[in-house]
Amino acid sequence: MKDLADGIHYWPAKSAEAGVVVLLHSSQSASSQWRELIQQLAGSTHVIAVDLLGYGKAPAAKSSAHFRLEQEIPRIKESLEKLDISQPVTLIGHSYGGALALKLAAEQWLDVHSLALYEPVSFHVLPEDSPGMLEIREVSEAMHGKDATECTRHFVDYWNQAGYFDALPAKIQGLMVGQAAKVALDFDALLNEPLTLDDYQQVHQPVLLLTGEYTRRSAKAVVRALAATLPKVQEREVAAGHMGPLTHPVEVNPLITDFIKGAL
Template identity: 70%
Template sequence: MKEVTAGCYFIAAEAAEADTVVLLHSSQSASSQWRQLMQQLQGKVNLLAVDLLGYGNAPQPEASAHFRLATEVPRVQQALQAANIQTPVIVVGHSYGGALALKLATEGAIAVSKLALYEPVSFHVLPDDSPGMQEIRTVSDAMHGKDATECTRTFVDYWNQPGYFDALPAKIQGLMVRQAAKVALDFDALLNEPLSLKDYARLQQPLLLMTGEFTRRSAQAVVRSLTTVLTNATVKQVPAGHMGPLTHPAEVNPLIIDFIQ
């Protein structure tokens, strides 16, 4: 594995003409969340795993005011350039990374041939008075004014289950707490992204849209909204929650691999 820029990792395929897969992770995570999938795909495709700003070995955002998904875009572009990838890529994204993948493809920021997304949390497509939007705003509001530990506990327990954060090893808890400020920026970006469902309707690429059977209302609402405009989307349900790519890779990864190949 070659680190082409800080926190961006490239593994070349055996065949020169192989496709390239770009992997974008969720909030409170890093490119390492895709380790098992990368092992399964290694040699068959080029792999570019990106630590998004504030996570893993990526730099911190230069500014926090009005942070938006657009701030993440140059990082992906620069990683592709550093890896000398000039052909359209397949983008795999989870949660925050899935929302970023939709933006990249919709705006043509990078050339995308296919998208495989697990619950992209593009909350900005939800009406303000919808139950899904109200639920995620309640979570966001609950994190305001709290210390980093309490913010992290609120976030992690919402996407998993009550008590999940407290049951984690102290080392993992510490890492997550250090990333709490970036999580707040991610929420800001997801809630205030200017793209709309009408914009996403322009997407023509084949798209695999995965969702968890036991996920949260907010994530379910986003998936339902996106399916109304993404005419080339194939929807697959997994017997998991929102963190399915990490908790249930045996169910999620084969769907991604079949779609890629």
């Protein structure tokens, strides 16, 4: 493994002509969430794992005013250009990273071959008065005016279960609390992204769309909307929640690796 830039890590394949995957993680996480998947792909595939802004070893977001998904893109593009990669890439994204992957494909920021997405939280595709949108706006608004610890507890427990944050080791809690400001920016970007379902209908690449059986209403609503929109989509459900790639990698990773093999 070598670092291409702060927070962007690269595992070259044995063959220069091998396929390329780009891994994009969820909010309140880092590229290390894909550790087991990287081990399975490394050697046979060029693997690029990205720490998104404000997470892992990545720099902080430069602006907190009107932060948007587009601000995540230059580092990713520059890293691929640095590697002089000519073949199309497969994007693997979870939650916030899944929403970013869809934007990269819809707006053709990268030459994308296929996408494997676990619950991309593209909340902006939901109608304002829909139950899913009302739920996620309630989560976002409940974090306003709270200190970083309370915000983090609310966010983490929503995507897991009540009491989850308090049960974590103090060191992990501290790391998460330190990322609370970026989580707020992520919410802003996801809720205010200008792309629409009509835009996502132009994503003609094969898409594997994974969802957890025990996930939240907001995430399920986004998956349903995208599944009805994306032209070449395969849907699979996992007996997990929204954090399935971290909590149930044994179930999630084979679905991703099988899809990649078939797509490439």
